[in-house]
Amino acid sequence: MGKRQIIPFGPQHPVLPEPIHLDLVMEDEKVVEAIPSIGFIHRGLEKLVEKKDFTEYVYVAERICGICSFMHGMGYCMAIENIMDISVPRRAEYLRTIWAELSRIHSHLLWLGLTADAFGFESLFMHTWRLREKILDIFERTTGGRVIFSVCKIGGVRKDIDDDTLADITDLLSAMQDELRRFCEVFIEDQSVRHRMVKVGILTLADAKELGAVGPMLRASGVSQDMRQLDYCAYKELGFTPIVETAGDSYARSLVRIREIEQSFDLIKRAAEKIPGGAIEEKYKGAPNGEYFVRIEQPRGEVIYYVRGNGSKFLDRVRVRTPTFANIPSLLKILQGCELADVPILILTIDPCISCTER
């Protein structure tokens, strides 16, 4: 047994856009154990619910994360709608699906760029982020915002997308799809990428289940589970099946995300074809009195919104369990036994969002 030493990793590190700290217990170049600590930017947003009217809290929920902000707002609204038994119009459900899938593409492209950058694959990083800009342009055109959209509201959505704009978006996505396919082929086939990722950081099927992994982390280990199977929004009518890989290594996790980008393009196109006409919001009266756990699939996996109201304008509790928080035990598992040089890539393959975790 070699001499053991602890190497601090983070909270400031080139691969970490947000702060998380890991104490890496090393034996020579191998990681024996990783001990995390978080809370550097904990904002206590769950506590803020005691001071914000439940309708205003949508804006707070959206600010939990700058990448999947739309889905945070949507998750919160869905929880309130379930408690108050508000029936959201079908058109609004389709619009929510379109914005949610655009958010997934945006998030996965951001991840692909960051991973490419961590390899020193600068050109791929620039190309993926250039494509991501086009998605942000669609957000700006349809919602008015590029990061925080504020289009989701309790009972539906605030803005509609007209048919001409939907047709433009579909055309743009088709063009992007071809371009992205070329870049991803480079990423998937590249020898250096495969060398760094294949059979590195394996999370077995049994471990993925045992450790409560979610999202692409879970599906890359062979579990066919995605919260979109719950058929919320328009997913039932769009025909959805989860993307699954079985190897459980870093490469499999990357493949799941890359194939999910393709899938999201198709889902948006189908939604644009099938979107029904009609109202985009349902009016409601009163305040939520009851509780509900909402589970939806964010880019990083299952997010839980637990909301409990008492009939007044102020909720008793909002609890958000984010996918990155659920994936921390799996991260600690895959770090065990890896080389020190692989730690940054392994952290990136869970696509961590500390901003969500530190809600």
Next chain:
Amino acid sequence: MYENQKMVDTTPEELIHGIYLMKREDYRLVQISCTRVLEGFELNYTFDKDLAFINYRLILGVEEEIVSISRIFSPAFLYENELKDLFGVKISDITIDYDGGLYRVAKKTPFKDFVPPQPAIPVPKPPVVKVAEATTVDRKVVESKANEEV
């Protein structure tokens, strides 16, 4: 409501039995959460199997201690440390116990205090102008103008 959610009320004594049952049935631990209620803490242990949702719920006194489930479901250690750090829930025998060090928050156990439900904010009404007063004012203005003209 798009998902049926089964809620099971339990007690601190019966919890471990239920958790073992979940483990034996191959359920996944989805989350553990806490809500501060008048009686103390309301703990929710949520499980999932093939998208079937079950939630075990119990009420724990503020000074009461509960045994960790991290020896049955290993990822529970993270949720239990969160409950200790943010709410001050007393949990014994956690497999990896940070002892208050998981969250580096400025205030210790910031979610511990019970905040009673607040009444709804009264909607501000527009100021009411009495008709009689308004006429008096108008009459004074008219009278003063008439005097000036004279």
